[in-house]
Amino acid sequence: MTIFEISKEGRIGFQLPDNNIKDFEINLPEHLLRKSLPRLPQVSEVDVVRHYTNLSTKNYSVDVGFYPLGSCTMKYNPKVNEKVASFEEFSMIHPFQPHETVQGALKLMYDLKEMLCEITGMDDMTLIPSAGAHGELTGMLISRAYHLSRGDTKRTKVIVPDSAHGTNPASARMAGFDVIELKSGPDGRVDLNELEKVLDETVAVIMLTNPNTLGLFEKDILKIAQMAHEKGALLYYDGANLNAILGRTRPGDMGFDIVHLNLHKTFSTPHGMGGPGSGPVGVKKHLAKFLPIPEIVKTEDKYTLNYNKPESIGFIRSYFGNFSVMVRAYTYIKTMGKDGLKRVGEMAVLNANYLRVKVSKIMDIAYPGICMHEFVSTCEKLTKETGVKALDIAKRLLDYGIHAPTMYFPLIVHEDFMIEPTETESKDTLDKFAQILEKIFNEARENPELIKGAPYNTPVRRLDDVSASRKPVFKYNFEE
Amino acid sequence: MHRYIPHTEEEIKEMLKEIGINSIEDLYMDVPKTIEEYNLENGKDEFSVLKEIKSLSKLNKVFEPEKVFAGAGIYFHYIPTVVETLSNNQNFVTAYTPYQAEVSQGTLQALFEYQTMMCELTGMDVANSSMYDGATALAEAMLMAVRINNKTKILAAGSINPEFLATSKTYCTPQNIEIETVKWTESGTIDLEDLKSKIDDNTSAVVVGYPNFFGIVEDLKQIKEILPDNVVYIVVSEPIALSILEAPGKFGADIVVGEGQSLGITPNYGGPGIGFFTTLAKHVRKMPGRIIGETKDVDGKKGYVMILQTREQHIRRAKATSNICSNHALMALKNAIYMSVIGPEGLRKVARMSYNATHYLAEKLVEKGYNLTFNGPFFNEFVFNAGENYYEKWKTMANEGILGPLPLEKAMPNFKNSALACCTEVNTKESIDELLKHF
Numbered sequence A: 001m002t003i004f005e006i007s008k009e010g011r012i013g014f015q016l017p018d019n020n021i022k023d024f025e026i027n028l029p030e031h032l033l034r035k036s037l038p039r040l041p042q043v044s045e046v047d048v049v050r051h052y053t054n055l056s057t058k059n060y061s062v063d064v065g066f067y068p069l070g071s072c073t074m075k076y077n078p079k080v081n082e083k084v085a086s087f088e089e090f091s092m093i094h095p096f097q098p099h100e101t102v103q104g105a106l107k108l109m110y111d112l113k114e115m116l117c118e119i120t121g122m123d124d125m126t127l128i129p130s131a132g133a134h135g136e137l138t139g140m141l142i143s144r145a146y147h148l149s150r151g152d153t154k155r156t157k158v159i160v161p162d163s164a165h166g167t168n169p170a171s172a173r174m175a176g177f178d179v180i181e182l183k184s185g186p187d188g189r190v191d192l193n194e195l196e197k198v199l200d201e202t203v204a205v206i207m208l209t210n211p212n213t214l215g216l217f218e219k220d221i222l223k224i225a226q227m228a229h230e231k232g233a234l235l236y237y238d239g240a241n242l243n244a245i246l247g248r249t250r251p252g253d254m255g256f257d258i259v260h261l262n263l264h265k266t267f268s269t270p271h272g273m274g275g276p277g278s279g280p281v282g283v284k285k286h287l288a289k290f291l292p293i294p295e296i297v298k299t300e301d302k303y304t305l306n307y308n309k310p311e312s313i314g315f316i317r318s319y320f321g322n323f324s325v326m327v328r329a330y331t332y333i334k335t336m337g338k339d340g341l342k343r344v345g346e347m348a349v350l351n352a353n354y355l356r357v358k359v360s361k362i363m364d365i366a367y368p369g370i371c372m373h374e375f376v377s378t379c380e381k382l383t384k385e386t387g388v389k390a391l392d393i394a395k396r397l398l399d400y401g402i403h404a405p406t407m408y409f410p411l412i413v414h415e416d417f418m419i420e421p422t423e424t425e426s427k428d429t430l431d432k433f434a435q436i437l438e439k440i441f442n443e444a445r446e447n448p449e450l451i452k453g454a455p456y457n458t459p460v461r462r463l464d465d466v467s468a469s470r471k472p473v474f475k476y477n478f479e480e
Numbered sequence B: 001m002h003r004y005i006p007h008t009e010e011e012i013k014e015m016l017k018e019i020g021i022n023s024i025e026d027l028y029m030d031v032p033k034t035i036e037e038y039n040l041e042n043g044k045d046e047f048s049v050l051k052e053i054k055s056l057s058k059l060n061k062v063f064e065p066e067k068v069f070a071g072a073g074i075y076f077h078y079i080p081t082v083v084e085t086l087s088n089n090q091n092f093v094t095a096y097t098p099y100q101a102e103v104s105q106g107t108l109q110a111l112f113e114y115q116t117m118m119c120e121l122t123g124m125d126v127a128n129s130s131m132y133d134g135a136t137a138l139a140e141a142m143l144m145a146v147r148i149n150n151k152t153k154i155l156a157a158g159s160i161n162p163e164f165l166a167t168s169k170t171y172c173t174p175q176n177i178e179i180e181t182v183k184w185t186e187s188g189t190i191d192l193e194d195l196k197s198k199i200d201d202n203t204s205a206v207v208v209g210y211p212n213f214f215g216i217v218e219d220l221k222q223i224k225e226i227l228p229d230n231v232v233y234i235v236v237s238e239p240i241a242l243s244i245l246e247a248p249g250k251f252g253a254d255i256v257v258g259e260g261q262s263l264g265i266t267p268n269y270g271g272p273g274i275g276f277f278t279t280l281a282k283h284v285r286k287m288p289g290r291i292i293g294e295t296k297d298v299d300g301k302k303g304y305v306m307i308l309q310t311r312e313q314h315i316r317r318a319k320a321t322s323n324i325c326s327n328h329a330l331m332a333l334k335n336a337i338y339m340s341v342i343g344p345e346g347l348r349k350v351a352r353m354s355y356n357a358t359h360y361l362a363e364k365l366v367e368k369g370y371n372l373t374f375n376g377p378f379f380n381e382f383v384f385n386a387g388e389n390y391y392e393k394w395k396t397m398a399n400e401g402i403l404g405p406l407p408l409e410k411a412m413p414n415f416k417n418s419a420l421a422c423c424t425e426v427n428t429k430e431s432i433d434e435l436l437k438h439f
């Protein structure tokens, strides 16, 4: 039932106090006064509580179970982070309070920036971008500003591998660049010969994820950085996969000029049904002046905000970014420390490889050999044999109480699962996942129709998304 | 051992054996080791972390909500307890984008209901399930306008929130879209003559605030009357105001955007809030962001899924309508819970009380000889001349526990000694009288 169907004319869920002020006449032209109230629900507090609590039971979440969604790093979200973010001193401050009254917030942001610079090997950073893709756009705008500042106007292209996340080409395009798609080599990595062919003086940036979205480390990265820089292009790091290399290597040390991080992945701030995130962008010294405004400045133990940066790309959103997400990431880094972060990287990679070996007994691994924090497997053979597709297996996994891995991404592998267990899962969980997967494959061979009809045990069964897009229903129909 | 990482030494050994390697080190054969360890502290127990961050948080000053008279896009309102309680449900908080719709009906239905509520407020056909904030929502609205009519000049009222305008400029410049600002009149509304003179064949969109950054309510009808048919009409609005202002959809708006923080979200030092984005059904394929739609499952049972994904970056890549992927879905949930619990009458009462408090403050300031800068109709904010050295006075007031009307000079250098005052339903007569003692 929707909240609109629960609604009853005249019911209320909240009472407002009296502010002891007389009613003023509303001095607006008649046509600007609202005639009929918006049809918001009219419900009691208990209605609201039951409605949303019931909805919550129809959600799968990290707190419910294993969520091996590749590229999304669905690790456990520590509860202490939530508690800290809810401190009134963080949640109830206005962005335009005098700086003297928000020294704690400014110091937290400044220190977080410093810690993230250390973790990425970058010289400076902005915390303002509000998600990974927003960070990518910011990074692309910085690249544009950098080339233009040198009078280099011919750099109109950005090179993006075909295995990259869709946000990469979209962000490059939003910043006004043309996108050159780079075909991956047979080993799933950047093909240096292909790169050589497209890399010329019109290239502004090469955008890479390393480890890439196939879970493979670009082992030629130092060579790629050299090639980019020799041609005057910048090297951009999509840091969504930073989890894998924590404590071992840093994008800045590998030759990257710009990096964005997804705090909601590596730094364990919850994904919140798809946001809010936070996508800080770090740069090497020569790009610092282009970072967006405002910047946080530390002067003799006082923190302020500086809006006066003539070469900055300007504002990329209002205020200073998703502060309460930053509070969570800060708490996480303080909790983990240098020792814990290193352990995160190691156990994330160990888990992925252990699961890869287990899964390889059931499905083919698209690129065999050691992987980083995730790997891509394919059920193409099973599909040929039985007609059961990756999508069907995914739906059957839901029946067994497990969230399905990422499917059909990257686009260059067919009938694939991209599996990322993260470091917070135990060996027992991974064993159980492999067992269930095997069971489903056996079911598929014995009775393919069973799998094609899955799921059976979920709040709704398989949904028709084709007609949902063909004849879209955008909102509740009150006339029904 | 670490409390978030479950591996025992014994298990690690077994796992390495299964992989067929001898040590963790062997997993990194492709990776150059560039650091031995970070220059950071070691990890800490929960007690120590809490203690350390609590003392850091104490360096922030929290004002009593009724003593906050600053708005400018972020507002203090009463937030019913259930909004926090319900939206903190970890089944919402620790879920991701609803890629597996069958086990994400909670997220999907909540967002579908949120979309419905935003359509009701704005009078539009379709809402997406959120943008990062009001500023990026406006920036993307401008990009969308250009996709609709392929023209490249945007005329924006100079009275739009300056950070929204600046953000839009950052988004538009690389795409060779030019934003020209339109003057305001003595009443604080858009100068229709100036607007008329600037509209030409290359004009893609016209942007106005409702209310605008000065708190002034624009006459959407008058503005629409002078717009050529193919010019996209973008309205930036404040959702609480929309419970007493006629919906922009009634005046022919094509896109209505704004910041939704006032609907049940704490100020959070400015983030996260939420950008809302609504438009007409005919423009939906040009719209950025994620949209949730209603459908049926194989048994004919009603359910919800993400729809029209062929506009989105994960499918269209460089040709997508926007790069937005993670949005502010959890904030959309907070908005939906807030609107559910407060209801239509409640929302109108919030607006009415805010209006009264603001007009009471304005009336008293005028009695004391202060001048309002504009004489147009205002909702819950207004600009006034606060006198010499107002910036110093503002800081003094802060020391005494009052976050006074915002000095405008920093954001808008032409407004020397001016302040932007704001009241909502949380400000009482007593707190306003206390503020007035400083004037």
Ligand SMILES: Cc1ncc(COP(=O)(O)O)c(C=O)c1O
Pocket (backbone or CB within 6 Å): A071, A072, A131, A132, A133, A134, A165, A167, A168, A209, A213, A238, A240, A241, A262, A277, A278, A279, B324, B325, B326
């Ligand atoms: C590799 C990669 N890059 C970029 C992104 C975009 O991040 P966000 O969704 O926060 O915009 C993601 C996640 O969605 C990702 O997995």
